[in-house]
Amino acid sequence: MTAAKGVISAMSLMSPAGIGVEPFRAAIRADRPVPGGRVEDFHTEPPEGAGRPVRLIDRPSAMALATIGTLLGDDVLAGWAPDRRALVLGSGASGIDQSMTLTRDSLTRPRPDNVNPALVPACVMNYASAQAAIAYDLQGPNATVTAGRATGLAALRYAGLLLARDRADAVVCGAYEDLNERRVAIAEAAGIKGTVTEGCGAFLVEPAERARAGGRPVLAEILAVDGGVFAEPRDAAGVLAASVRRALATAGAGLGDVGLIVPGGTEDADPHGLAHARTVRPGAIVGDAFGAAAAFQLAAAIAAGGGDLALITTIDPDGHAMCCLLRTAGPGGDEGGPGA
Numbered sequence: 304m305t306a307a308k309g310v311i312s313a314m315s316l317m318s319p320a321g322i323g324v325e326p327f328r329a330a331i332r333a334d335r336p337v338p339g340g341r342v343e344d345f346h347t348e349p350p351e352g353a354g355r356p357v358r359l360i361d362r363p364s365a366m367a368l369a370t371i372g373t374l375l376g377d378d379v380l381a382g383w384a385p386d387r388r389a390l391v392l393g394s395g396a397s398g399i400d401q402s403m404t405l406t407r408d409s410l411t412r413p414r415p416d417n418v419n420p421a422l423v424p425a426c427v428m429n430y431a432s433a434q435a436a437i438a439y440d441l442q443g444p445n446a447t448v449t450a451g452r453a454t455g456l457a458a459l460r461y462a463g464l465l466l467a468r469d470r471a472d473a474v475v476c477g478a479y480e481d482l483n484e485r486r487v488a489i490a491e492a493a494g495i496k497g498t499v500t501e502g503c504g505a506f507l508v509e510p511a512e513r514a515r516a517g518g519r520p521v522l523a524e525i526l527a528v529d530g531g532v533f534a535e536p537r538d539a540a541g542v543l544a545a546s547v548r549r550a551l552a553t554a555g556a557g558l559g560d561v562g563l564i565v566p567g568g569t570e571d572a573d574p575h576g577l578a579h580a581r582t583v584r585p586g587a588i589v590g591d592a593f594g595a596a597a598a599f600q601l602a603a604a605i606a607a608g609g610g611d612l613a614l615i616t617t618i619d620p621d622g623h624a625m626c627c628l629l630r631t632a633g634p635g636g637d638e639g640g641p642g643a
Contacts, residue, residue, distance in 0.1 A: 395594025455597030504598030
């Protein structure tokens with residue numbers, strides 16, 4: 304299934320490179336790996352004039368809300384009807400740390416009900432998106448998605464569908480993942496190589512004419528987002544290749560038109576016919592961010608684009624293969640604007 308509509312007019316990041324877009328952009332353009340680890344020193348206070356304050360009880364949700372708060376600062380959505388402001392947020396392992404804590408406590412404490420009830424809300428996967436909608440007055444459609452490493456692209460496709468079906472005028476979409484001991488243990492057990500890291504990427508998706516009318520730059524035009532599922536790992540490459548063909552057909556382009564490829568890892572090898580294209584691998588620069596990985600790929604394509612047709616590809620070993628085609632801003636394009 305292909306979805307394509309709208310542009311990315313602002314983005315906000317928290318990554319191992321640092322708080323904000325600039326440290327990430329500098330690392331991508333220099334092709335310089337950064338030390339992995341936790342994102343520190345972020346704040347969760349909603350901007351003045353936003354919705355009512357929320358009481359967060361878990362760190363990953365706080366990180367997601369802080370990223371969205373930066374994206375929506377300076378009245379980015381002023382003038383938009385609140386019920387036409389949508390939110391699509393995703394994570395690969397949201398709530399797993401809190402869920403495992405509750406399970407452990409119910410098994411090890413004197414009574415199975417002797418657990419901390421305050422942890423329960425954060426076990427629900429849509430906790431962060433619900434809190435963000437409250438904090439930032441996003442009264443339109445609210446969705447939470449999860450597709451492992453492909454989560455960021457799944458969120459972007461959902462955002463495009465909301466615009467295409469006139470369910471929203473502007474969509475905040477993104478993905479986040481936190482770093483905790485349990486996630487590190489799971490990665491080790493799965494044989495994941497590389498530094499396990501965390502982060503969040505948030506993007507404002509809207510029609511191009513609305514972005515320009517609001518004085519926001521077109522960082523990238525979303526031409527197509529496509530994907531499929533597979534049951535056996537051996538089928539992953541074929542599913543991804545079919546998705547790329549459909550996305551190119553939707554965009555009216557060929558492999559020869561692609562100037563930049565941003566793969567998620569070695570498992571989604573560059574398709575044949577792209578030897579001429581530049582390659583950027585954000586996973587090799589910022590580490591293994593799991594559910595936030597594809598959001599970092601989107602950000603990397605924007606940071607390195609230079610007017611190229613960018614192809615983003617990702618495969619999640621659990622069965623998702625997805626790709627995205629973006630027309631990035633040209634060398635003379637404005638990369639400023641809210642969150643950029």
